[in-house]
Amino acid sequence: MLDLLRRGTRLVWGALSRFFSSRAVRKFFLTPTSATGFFLVLAFAVVAFLAPVLAPPRPGRNPYMIPRDSYLNEPQPPSKEHILGTTSGQYDIWYGMVWGTRTAFRIGIVVTFASALIGIVIGTLAAFYSRVFGEISMRIVDIFMTMPFLIAAMVMTTILGTGIDNVMVALIAFGWMTYARLARGDVMTVKDLDYVQAARAVGASDWRIITRHLLPNAIFPLFVMATMDIGSMVLAAAALSFLGLGAELGYADWGQMISFARNWMSGTVGSPLIFWYTIIFPGLTILLFGLGWNLMGDGVRDIFDPRMRGSK
Amino acid sequence: MLAYIVRRLLLLPVVLFGVTLIIFAMVQMVGPYKRLSLYVNDATLAHVRSSEELVRLVHKYGLDRPIYEQYAGWLNGVFHGQLGYSPTAHLMVQDALVKYLPTTAELALFSLIPLVFFAIRLGVFSAVRQNTIGDHLTRILAITGWSLPTFVAGLLLLLFFYKWFPAGRLSVWTIPIVNSPDWHTFTRMYTIDAVLNGNWRVFLDALRHMVLPIVTLSYISWALILRITRSSMLETLRQDYVTTARAKGLPERVVINRHARRNALIPVATVAGWTIAGLMGGVVITETIFNYPGLGRFAASAALQLDIAAVLGFALFNGLLLVTANLVVDVMYAFIDPRVRLE
Numbered sequence: 001m002l003d004l005l006r007r008g009t010r011l012v013w014g015a016l017s018r019f020f021s022s023r024a025v026r027k028f029f030l031t032p033t034s035a036t037g038f039f040l041v042l043a044f045a046v047v048a049f050l051a052p053v054l055a056p057p058r059p060g061r062n063p064y065m066i067p068r069d070s071y072l073n074e075p076q077p078p079s080k081e082h083i084l085g086t087t088s089g090q091y092d093i094w095y096g097m098v099w100g101t102r103t104a105f106r107i108g109i110v111v112t113f114a115s116a117l118i119g120i121v122i123g124t125l126a127a128f129y130s131r132v133f134g135e136i137s138m139r140i141v142d143i144f145m146t147m148p149f150l151i152a153a154m155v156m157t158t159i160l161g162t163g164i165d166n167v168m169v170a171l172i173a174f175g176w177m178t179y180a181r182l183a184r185g186d187v188m189t190v191k192d193l194d195y196v197q198a199a200r201a202v203g204a205s206d207w208r209i210i211t212r213h214l215l216p217n218a219i220f221p222l223f224v225m226a227t228m229d230i231g232s233m234v235l236a237a238a239a240l241s242f243l244g245l246g247a248e249l250g251y252a253d254w255g256q257m258i259s260f261a262r263n264w265m266s267g268t269v270g271s272p273l274i275f276w277y278t279i280i281f282p283g284l285t286i287l288l289f290g291l292g293w294n295l296m297g298d299g300v301r302d303i304f305d306p307r308m309r310g311s312k
Numbered sequence: 313m314l315a316y317i318v319r320r321l322l323l324l325p326v327v328l329f330g331v332t333l334i335i336f337a338m339v340q341m342v343g344p345y346k347r348l349s350l351y352v353n354d355a356t357l358a359h360v361r362s363s364e365e366l367v368r369l370v371h372k373y374g375l376d377r378p379i380y381e382q383y384a385g386w387l388n389g390v391f392h393g394q395l396g397y398s399p400t401a402h403l404m405v406q407d408a409l410v411k412y413l414p415t416t417a418e419l420a421l422f423s424l425i426p427l428v429f430f431a432i433r434l435g436v437f438s439a440v441r442q443n444t445i446g447d448h449l450t451r452i453l454a455i456t457g458w459s460l461p462t463f464v465a466g467l468l469l470l471l472f473f474y475k476w477f478p479a480g481r482l483s484v485w486t487i488p489i490v491n492s493p494d495w496h497t498f499t500r501m502y503t504i505d506a507v508l509n510g511n512w513r514v515f516l517d518a519l520r521h522m523v524l525p526i527v528t529l530s531y532i533s534w535a536l537i538l539r540i541t542r543s544s545m546l547e548t549l550r551q552d553y554v555t556t557a558r559a560k561g562l563p564e565r566v567v568i569n570r571h572a573r574r575n576a577l578i579p580v581a582t583v584a585g586w587t588i589a590g591l592m593g594g595v596v597i598t599e600t601i602f603n604y605p606g607l608g609r610f611a612a613s614a615a616l617q618l619d620i621a622a623v624l625g626f627a628l629f630n631g632l633l634l635v636t637a638n639l640v641v642d643v644m645y646a647f648i649d650p651r652v653r654l655e
Contacts, residue, residue: 139326139330140330142327142330143327143330143331143333143334144334146327146328146330146331146631146634146635147331147334147627147630147631147634148589148590148592148593148630148634149589149593150593150596150597151592151593151596151611151626151627151630152627154596154611154612154615154623154627155335155338155615155623155624155627156338157615158614158615158618158619158620158623159338159339159341159342159620160341161618231459235461238461238463239461239462239463239597242463242597242600243596243597243600243612243615243616244612244616245615245616255463258463258464258467259463261467262467262601265467265470265471265474266470266474266478266479267471267474272471272474272475273471273472276471279464279467279468279471282464283460283464283467283468286460286461286464287456287459287460287464290458290459290460290461291455291456291459293459294455294458294459295455298455
């Protein structure tokens with residue numbers, strides 16, 4: 001077990017150090033778009049880390065529940081006390097944005113890693129073992145893909161009930177298929193290459209072939225690429241929250257902050273833009289987060305996926 | 313060619329059967345009393361007053377029998393177009409779907425127009441003018457469009473344009489016109505009915521309400537279509553036959569429109585299936601934002617009230633639609649691209 005752990009660490013460490021000294025990574029940071037993306041995501045990570053400093057929670061309360069001054073319905077404009085104003089129901093927008101960053105990272109990381117892991121395991125096994133198992137699992141993938149992602153997740157949250165955890169389960173349940181397909185394709189390509197055949201010829205076990213040959217050459221790059229989907233997973237969760245199927249009421253979550261704004265977009269007679277702050281601040285936050293991941297993802301794809309090269 | 317189409321057609325029921333299995337498996341997570349709404353074939357559930365009556369209904373519809381019998385019973389209902397009772401709509405689910413479908417179909421049809429006319433054109437433009445300012449602007453537009461979620465974009469549109477393009481489906485003064493006995497209903501799509509009735513005021517009013525939803529709904533897919541058109545066009549422009557066409561001395565416009573663009577659109581057809589899936593998810597969000605009374609808003613409000621029968625009916629309907637759409641795309645693809653036929 002310890003040996004396995006040490007070997008795993010060395011494997012990851014070797015890949016990482018090769019990764020950071022390579023020409024591709026230098027290119028990543030010298031390209032303005034991908035560098036911008038990286039620093040946007042980094043900025044959000046810092047905000048998430050410093051959340052208790054940037055928006056101190058009231059003592060003794062669950063910090064993820066946004067504090068509210070009163071139960072007044074009408075949003076209040078930015079003031080000294082609430083620097084970005086309050087949204088419908090007097091939830092502080094700044095507080096919701098800052099702690100919502102933590103929620104976003106938690107959803108994004110958990111959902112992406114879990115679905116990538118499930119997908120990669122199924123895809124690898126489908127490629128590696130018998131044709132029958134491979135065919136069956138790919139047909140199951142086809143069937144799961146028949147339902148539009150958002151609608152499938154909607155069905156799932158209707159059945160499970162709302163709440164962040166259920167949203168994550170729903171997104172994982174209908175998010176693993178793409179990874180399974182990619183993993184199967186990548187492993188199929190690699191497993192017929194000479195060095196894998198050679199390993200098999202000298203009598204290496206399946207486990208050894210998977211961990212020593214397929215993992216670093218087919219699966220690790222796919223995993224790195226999967227992390228780039230964190231942005232889109234967060235947007236999907238936000239969409240569910242916007243529909244009222246996501247976070248519980250008052251939970252620090254970007255999608256919910258935007259759903260609060262929904263009823264105020266027509267403004268009042270004579271001043272249609274009066275409640276602009278309820279949508280502009282949360283909207284800008286989500287846009288920058290999504291943009292950061294997408295810009296970074298484009299750069300990473302250029303490095304890792306030769307199929308995408310030249311199609312910029 | 314024929315074998316290809318037949319194989320695709322044979323796969324259709326298998327996939328749909330799989331979809332019903334997944335949905336049925338998901339539904340097993342709730343208790344038999346909540347599942348009851350899936351089985352009833354009339355509005356009896358709305359009049360249940362006592363728990364004894366519920367127990368009796370559970371027994372009547374076989375929800376206390378083994379799971380495969382329950383599945384068979386449910387599948388039989390689905391096969392006969394009976395999807396259960398929706399308390400949100402006070403209707404049977406299949407009737408509710410039929411009721412809301414024209415409204416959504418109208419929206420979806422109109423939102424294809426900007427996709428075909430702008431997204432593809434912009435993609436071609438961007439590729440032809442590669443690395444010019446116009447190209448860079450288009451690409452920045454595309455990646456921003458890719459990152460800004462629909463619900464934010466829709467609300468922003470509503471914030472700035474509500475005065476001219478209100479939410480809802482018709483204005484207060486139009487509703488009496490379409491409900492009056494002089495009004496002939498043909499399709500229940502108000503723009504088309506208005507044209508057939510020769511009433512331009514209703515037509516303009518219906519259109520006015522649809523402008524923002526159309527923009528929002530098409531926006532979901534246009535970033536994708538733009539990117540794919542651009543990269544496919546770039547590749548096509550490098551092909552030998554394009555060089556040949558240029559060498560013959562054909563004007564650049566002819567080279568691009570006749571020789572390059574037609575071939576570049578083949579890969580765009582492959583994403584048509586995704587576009588349809590995106591549209592269907594987008595309908596739920598768009599209709600919720602603009603309070604547009606179609607299938608999507610019905611499904612979203614049903615989900616909020618835990619109206620399982622309605623949400624499942626909507627999901628099944630979407631599955632059927634998507635499978636059929638993908639089949640059509642595959643078959644069309646074989647017609648467009650001879651390379652597929654040979655496989």
